Amino acid sequence: xxxxxxxxxxxxxxxxxxxxxxxxxxxxxxxxxxxxxxxxxxxxxxxxxxxxxxxxxxxxxxxxxxxxxxxxxxxxxxxxxxxxxxxxxxxxxxxxxxxxxxxxxxxxxxxxxxxxxxxxxxxxxxxxxxxxxxxxxxxxxxxxxxxxxxxxxxxxxxxxxxxxxxxxxxxxxxxxxxxxxxxxxxxxxxxxxxxxxxxxxxxxxxxxxxxxxx
Numbered sequence: 001x002x003x004x005x006x007x008x009x010x011x012x013x014x015x016x017x018x019x020x021x022x023x024x025x026x027x028x029x030x031x032x033x034x035x036x037x038x039x040x041x042x043x044x045x046x047x048x049x050x051x052x053x054x055x056x057x058x059x060x061x062x063x064x065x066x067x068x069x070x071x072x073x074x075x076x077x078x079x080x081x082x083x084x085x086x087x088x089x090x091x092x093x094x095x096x097x098x099x100x101x102x103x104x105x106x107x108x109x110x111x112x113x114x115x116x117x118x119x120x121x122x123x124x125x126x127x128x129x130x131x132x133x134x135x136x137x138x139x140x141x142x143x144x145x146x147x148x149x150x151x152x153x154x155x156x157x158x159x160x161x162x163x164x165x166x167x168x169x170x171x172x173x174x175x176x177x178x179x180x181x182x183x184x185x186x187x188x189x190x191x192x193x194x195x196x197x198x199x200x201x202x203x204x205x206x207x208x209x210x211x212x213x214x
Contacts, residue, residue, distance in 0.1 A: 008052065008069055012025065017043060020038055021043075043059050051092060054067065058088055060085070082105065087137070088138075098147055100112075137150050147166040161178065
């Protein structure tokens with residue numbers, strides 16, 4: 001089965017996968033330090049916030065669990081969304097997260113914004129809902145109010161991914177690049193949040209720069 005891995009620091013890593021288990025490992029010795037309680041559903045996404053304070057995982061039944069990255073991994077809140085969670089991204093400050101999910105009822109792929117700052121009580125905001133397709137990597141920069149996702153439209157052939165960008169304040173969405181990739185391109189944002197890094201190249205306003213992202 002598939003396993004997701006996320007590093008917490010130099011000494012600890014987290015794994016989660018098809019068997020529904022969430023394990024904390026010592027990165028140096030390879031020993032299991034903790035088993036985190038989960039309901040046993042197949043875990044399909046795993047992420048941590050950029051500030052290292054929160055750990056988040058989602059499962060095939062649409063349950064998203066948020067934990068503090070303290071010694072006890074104290075529960076913060078739980079979201080229940082309509083669909084199987086396929087990808088998660090947490091803002092750098094840990095105040096919100098973006099979930100990509102497959103809504104089997106409507107046969108769509110949806111990108112939703114969930115606000116941790118509201119204690120999980122605020123309803124999700126749907127950024128996009130498209131006919132059945134694939135969502136690859138998602139990057140979320142709350143400081144600049146921007147979400148970027150790699151989306152493979154159902155109608156496309158040859159694995160041509162669209163890199164789509166959303167501005168949170170205006171709701172504006174645009175395609176900033178199209179990239180051929182069998183498994184989805186690498187994706188990131190520049191530090192100023194104004195440009196997208198796609199497969200190691202910086203894209204500004206739809207133009208790919210020769211400037212390296214390094």
